[in-house]
Amino acid sequence: MQQNNASFDAIVIGSGIGSLTTAALLAKERGMRVLVLEKHFNVGGQTHEFKRKGKYEFDVGLHYIGGMDKGSGKAVFDYLTEGRLHWQKMPDEFEKFVYPDMEFNVPSDGKLYCQRLVERFPAERAAIEQYFRDVKTAAGWYSMGHLGDALPAVLRPLLKLAFRWKGGLAALTVEAYLERHFRDPRLKALLASQWGDYGLPPRQAAFGMHALIVTHYWRGAWYPVGGAKQIARAIIPVIERSGGQVLSGKTVSEILVERGRATGVRTVATLKPNRPPVDYAAPIVISGAGAVNTYLKLLPRHVDIPFRDRLHQLPPGTSAISVYLGLKASPATLGIRGENHWVYSGYDHNRAAADTSFTQGYYLSFASLKNPQARSHTAEIIAFAPYDRFAQWADGRWKKRGDDYERLKQDIARQLIDQVERRIPGFAALVDYIDVSTPLTMEHFQGNSRGEFYGLPATPERLFQPWTSAKTPVRNLYLTGGDVMSPGVVGAMIGGVKTAGALMGPFGFFKLMKTMAVAGRRTGQPSSGAAPESEVAPAG
Ligand SMILES: Cc1cc2nc3c(=O)[nH]c(=O)nc-3n(C[C@H](O)[C@H](O)[C@H](O)COP(=O)(O)OP(=O)(O)OC[C@H]3O[C@@H](n4cnc5c(N)ncnc54)[C@H](O)[C@@H]3O)c2cc1C
Incomplete structure (x- = not known):
């Protein structure tokens, strides 16, 4: 094992929007040197993007965001990115709900x-x-x-x-x-x-x-100009300006705890796991890897967590399959304007959630129509998928899980494309490239157990639980991201503010929200004020 001797004021695990928010606020408000360690080779967590065939760019976990005209979510984004991030408004009817005998368009009002x-x-x-x-x-x-x-x-x-x-x-x-x-x-x-x-x-x-x-x-929905990857790109300079660093390809394998205090982390190189681990030390450790990962995987067993058993018993969240499509031409030729389509084959959503046949419904999104800088056209179909359908390949390696797995992925993709084709004739003919992610992909890249999409399930029981707290039972260890607030990009970002606030003393969260609202007003970017309200919430 090696020790990295660089000196940091805090280490943040993961580079999702929650982590980046906390890191940037500590850098900006306190001048702290923050080290962000990301296991993926792309930074941004679920706001990262990937490219295929050198031209098709796909977002992973951001299809639309609300409240980017004014309000607290917008004020936080503007403050963190110092105005470097711009938003494209989606069509006025930004969402389409489709049922066998009914369609409904949701207006931006x-x-x-x-x-x-x-x-x-x-x-x-x-x-x-x-x-x-x-x-x-x-x-x-x-x-x-x-x-x-x-x-x-x-x-x-x-x-x-x-x-x-x-x-x-x-x-x-x-x-x-x-x-x-x-x-x-x-x-x-x-x-x-x-x-x-x-x-x-x-x-x-x-x-x-x-x-x-x-x-x-x-008030409708927005999409980042240049795609979701612009979010991390716009925030990272703020972290670096105070001497911080954001490193990708570094998996944190353990949070180091001495005499009840977090003192640093142990890392392995994600792509070269056989290399000797490297330890990093800092007086504060913040985990944006999710409550379950942090408490059940990253903290050693000997560390006393009073609610560990209860966390073990939480019901699993939902996982899904995403079909990423590169298109030969603009889907606008088929009458699409960039709105999302929620398509259901029946009215029983509980039944749809338990479905294993991929025939009960899907979500369809067209990123390239929302992003004025997109250079080629894409679409994405998402359908909820049971982890167990793929579990037999869980021990395999990414891209090396075998022909049966690849065949199953392609079959499901074809089935979903056919379903879209029945609604939107001409769609299948536009498809030039297909890539498919399964719950195993999510598990592999995000570290979410059983490929869960959204972290802690948003059930009524989630309210007031100790595992959604930014402070943990371990001194100097904090949690950030969606799990301390709510799922969704804005929810996770506000979670990031909450965690930075917890490190800044009494009412730290409310003071930070006020600072950002005031800054928004000064720069002429309207903001509705400091109080947390519905705009601080998420979206999926
Ligand atoms: C398919 C999909 C579509 C979505 N669509 C939308 C949408 O349209 N609008 C919206 O608002 N929200 C959407 N969401 C939800 C939203 O993306 C997330 O709720 C939010 O981005 C979570 O942010 P986070 O900071 O909590 O965590 P994440 O973004 O999950 O980041 C956690 C990071 O920690 C890293 N990590 C985990 N373990 C380790 C480790 N041991 N060492 C180092 N790094 C580690 C992971 O690799 C990851 O990068 C969607 C999510 C999904 C999956």
């Missing part, structure tokens, strides 16, 4: 969305209007439910009391809410169409999480 639903289901007018009030309330409480640890310890019981009194909606399941308020099964299904954004069907997902997504997109 919450009021109009409500109105269109009322026009379609006039008999349920009162319930629809109530729903639009309830999602606002539930979104706020769900965010607050993840911000308890950003308050001084004496105030936390008060927040819990307030939550019990007023926040109950956020802790219902989506199904419980919909069953209680609506009669028409088609309307219930329609309202839950975006469940893929948080990866849990209505029976399991928290209504508060659902509400975050719905309100997040009330």
